[in-house]
Amino acid sequence: MSSHASPVHHSEAPKGWIRHYIFSLDHKIIGTQYILLGLSAVTIGVILSVIMRIHLAWPNVHIWGFANGVVSPEDYLRVITMHGTLMVFFVLTTVPQSGFGNYFLPIQIGAPDMAFPTLNMLSFWLTFVSMLVLLSSAFVPGGSPISGWTAYAPLSAVGEIAGPGQGLGQTLWAVSIALFCGASLMSAINFLGTTIDLRAKGLSLMRMPLTVWGWFITASLALLAFGVLLAACILLLLDRLAMTSFFIPGGEMVSGVLLKHAGGSPLLWQHLFWFFGHPEVYIAILPAMGIISHVLSTFSRKPVFGYKAMVYSLSAIGFLSFMVWGHHMFISGMNPYSALTFSILTLVIGVPSAIKTFNWLGTLWGARIHFTAAMLFAIGFVSLFVTGGLSGIFLAQPALDLYLHDTYYVIGHFHLIMGVAAIFAMFAATYYWFPKMFGHMMNETLGKIHFWMTFVGVYCIFMPMHYLGYAGDPRRYALTDSVHYLARLQPVYVFISIAAFVTAAAQLFFYFNFFWNIKHGKKAERNPWRATTLEWQVSTPVPHDNFAGHYPTVYRGPYEYSVPGAAEDFTPQDVAPEQVAKA
């Protein structure tokens, strides 16, 4: 489609600090706001994980901030609940999509802004309020909830008789997530409208950068999945506050109190939650996959190997992601024949992921690799994705999941494939796009130190967890002293914790590198990486309407590197064929 509807054109930023920075309608500022929100969420999330690891390795050590200095079992469960909720929603769902996507989608497609700039601003501030509501749960009577980020009913539905934090804390959690769903739905509409309607002349779908494909398919998933989570949270709030019984069966006796609810199903919560929850993990990883393809190609000086296959596999993953949610529920009491169906579909969804991995390797084959910090993180991603993905093959079979479900094996699996891999993509994106965002370069040496410490560190943290799983170590245990067979695992706990401290400390290199170089870094050229896509053809700093009124025409695909016969080893998308310098 060559024509596009005109969004609001403003070639100059609004005056006034509040309209310019706080309630900005500019997708670049909004993207930055989302990234900073994610950065604060991940900081809290990492601190919480450090607390967890101190407690698990040395349960009697006093930690500042806890009553009597000791992490009680309920405190431990509050910490893991907040850690999971913050990381999954406010880091993994937010930064790759709403952060980097908001910033770079319009520029990469040749548009002046997102299709709905006001909606964009509102979705950020709603996300911000959602996070405040979540964090407020720590300060109310009873504190934060203890039901984990998955909040299974009836534990999450029956109120404070089920445990500390299950009163107001759990209600605030549900409200926070409901608000987050609203914000995500708004954002999804924006991404879809923008990508469908605002592409520059000549930018056909099969000429879009894979980052754009990643954001586009992610937005489709978000549009279809977040509504279900919103509904689930509303039903949960009704059960908690309005005496309904969506998730609570009859005859419930909790802490000596016989509840009057009847007719509900705890499994209904799981179905609703995971119908959202599985697409959600792909919402977390699809933008990352797009970013990795993009970065690998740039620093291999080669086109992405199998661009079409990459587009089809992203689409297949997106489509199949709605059909596998039951693999979180093999042991739940769900129909065992359903379990088998979900199992086969889960194994099938592994195929497009494998295709992507082969194509990433294909991109590196025959390359001319430049080891920038961004590239190192992209290469690290491939290794992590292989490891995390293959451990999923065990969990996808119900007969094996039967043993491994809810053990540390699962924690190791999802941290590697979702947490760490996506974080590596976010790091790659940061090192890659920082020069365009801030006009200065990050320090490459610090970036490399950050990479090596983090890459080794995350494997030291999460590989041993697979072995803990083999030994049958259950998840979410505040202490291990009640179960005899856990005693000999304590040295592994200590090893993991020390690795975690070193890895967390390594992130300080990143924080310093990021914040210091916003102002003090070496001044960046317009296109320091000699890349082909449209964001590198606009000036730095990026003009308010991205293209200073001169919207580009696109003549070729996004990864024309080392084209035979060309003088340069990169051919930008918007250079007319007759203008391309020949060798």
Next chain:
Amino acid sequence: MVSRKSSAGSSAPAVLLSIVILILVGSTLYFHIAKTWWFPAAITPVGSQIDQQFFVTFILTGIVFVLAQLALAWMVFRYRDHGQKARFVRGNHTLEVVWTTATLVIFVGLGVMAAHAWGEVHFGGPQPGALQVEVTGVQFVWNFRYPGPDGKFGRIDPKDIDASTGNPLGLDPNDPAGKDDIVTGDLYLPVGREIELMLRSQDVIHSFFVRELRVKQDTVPGLVIPVHFTVTKIGDYEITCNQLCGLGHYHMHAMLHVLSDADFQQWEQKQEAQNAQAGQ
């Protein structure tokens, strides 16, 4: 900065990456082969089937893991910038078809193979004559109920639940079938006889897990979920709760005692006698 005239790229990152990947692959293989932290031996026939499926999966994924990680390390070393021109290749259709098909066959093949063990666990019930034991999870203890000499479980009424007066399960005092029910805090089973556990929960979702049995099943309020197996080895095994159920999740612990037929009958008779005495 990337410049076209960059000097021969340093091989340091490539070498370092290869070392890290070799250590990763080597240590992973080592800990899996040495079984340093591993499953305890299975004590049920279906457990052995599960272990067999695990082994097949491990071999196949292990091969892919080693090859993929080593391929990554090799690519990164071989194609580091040392002044060469990058190969302008868009892809290879044949390769795409081959690796897609191979992956599909291997992954789905594993799933189909695993279906047999899963079917053993869940697609059919036990033979008639299996020993039935009811398992009830409640924050934060396990209760086990045997039907007693009459072979019938008494009716349960949540209104009658009162752990402090010795009725943690809520046995209806008006139902004569329940008078001889045996309620215990640990699970006693005879070796070599088929067992059917009926899993229940009073309050929130718990999960019954015994590693050696290779049995794990969530206990869901409002449902009664059966699992069946035959134990082949006498011994004491730990029962843990495997689904976050609240504050005391970590100490919701009980013991499974697998006894010889004779010992089990003796234990049963002792329980029945104690029951009868208490009932007087």
